[in-house]
Amino acid sequence: MKELLEGDLLTLTVQDTVLLALEHNSSLTVERFKPSIAQTYEMEEQGAFDPVLSGELSYSGGGSASGSGLTTAGVTVPFPTGTEVGSEVNISAGEDVSLGVSIDLSQELLKGGRRDANLARVRQAELSRFSSEYELRGFTEALVASTETAYWDFFSSGLQVDIYREGLRLADQQLLEIRERVSVGSIPGIELVAAQAELALRREALLDAESRFEEFRLRLLHLLNLPIDSLWEIHIKP
Template structure:
């Protein structure tokens, strides 16, 4: 079953961050592997075990199973119908009219003054086609047949051909105004695709962030479990020394307190991991039944890149090119400009010129009446039609509103472009901070490990206390957690940077059909 999502997915580049592409590379769309065409059919849910989940699989599952995405992916399908609806105004229309008259009357002859009865029947049928053109022209062609039967006149049949052309000269003249609604509908469809792309980008970012949050929580539990076991070993060692009289009993209190503190920290860590698991499962939704109890085992390694960012200006330019919300704002600006064309034309008076041509054939039989159409008889009508609203308040107000909205949209685009640059620079700054913290926290962790060894040696020779050893081990535990969080922060900062640039989908090999490049 095909999904209603206009995505072209290729997740090969999802595991590791890519180097920042230059503007020429950024304009090249990723090579599509699997194309999913927009269709109103329901989305097939992919059911996959989470026993060995990679970050690539998590992204693929979120694109396949996420309920919010399934709902939003139908929006472009709906928007795509608007253009066809607006073009329907220019479809040819076939029409038919049929009329039957019957009359019985009494009349008085003017010459003789005698009264006489008159009875008659008349039937007519008219078939034709009419069409409105984008130029502001209306064309109508018709064929009519009339039969008259009366007790006072011979039977007579009439065949008639008619052609009427009406052309707008002021209001409604030209394709620019008449096709504005069609072009606005096409822009609406394009805007809905960029809106969907922004949602897909946010979904992928949230999925990756949730995945790394779960990996971090799992790694933290490993550290906390090891620290609890170490604290218990220290407690047993001190207890044995107290029993043989090598240490005073007061040293045991510090060891027991340290065990309790680390057990307390382990409880909080397990709670954080469960919260991270629930968030991740909600995004990937591997079970068609929607159960949140699925166990998760993340297998992608928590690693950080050591390459510094030295191309922030270029990344800001990428944001201007690729950000879907900025592209959508530009499309809204185009829609507003088209609306001003319509409202400005609405200020003009209605002035139409029309020409009607007709040929009529008469005879007692229909076939002969049709044959008589080739005769020299014809009729022509031509004229002008003028209409103007005094004051024109509604049209003037609509024009003012449209022009103000267009100016508002233009300023919104300028403001959004500045915000995009700000977001990219802030995200790049966070990446650099996290990268520096990875190295600094690793150094701190190693030094804290040496400090623990030194405190233990001092404790062994009687120059230190169990409390000092516990404090050193506590500092080591904090440095180990800080080192893990620094790596996770760096991975998360990269994801947010790619999202701020608008290149997250391109870096993951995913495109939304119709939005390969922001215009």
């Protein structure tokens, strides 16, 4: 942005304007976080089907040589189908060492026995993430469109100001010529009144054009939202 700003004059093309709006628009910054937040909810719901590890270690007998210890480790894996598989390993150490392994398999038949029902919350979180992504895309496209429109409105209003200024200059010049011709009697005095009325109309039209130009300048600066203290004092050169 520094290369575009010289003093209080900001030189912009339509591409520069769109890029600055995308970079500094605070509402877009908030919208960008929403898909990531929705994704965390989706991961949280998917966590219901993550493996669950468990373990236990016990020892009895104090410091005597006849003491015994028991180590238990297990893992349980739930599936969206309602199936749950568990495995457990037991190691007992005393005078003898023994090893035991068990595998459990269970299947829900009624409640929790349908895959679609078990995945309902996951699908809901997934749809919420998709929705937030489309909302971000739509918001970005709308911001780009409104920024381009604001730029061309500002550009065309500047051209209109130039046109009305030239029209005012010509009307003023015409008034001088008519005043001279009236003074020498070549045309009636009523022509002077008409020229003065035309000059007043041109002056009013110029004021309206300058007002629209200022309105479009402020609207464009609002969309850009540049981190500048004297933002509203910035003049824009297309």
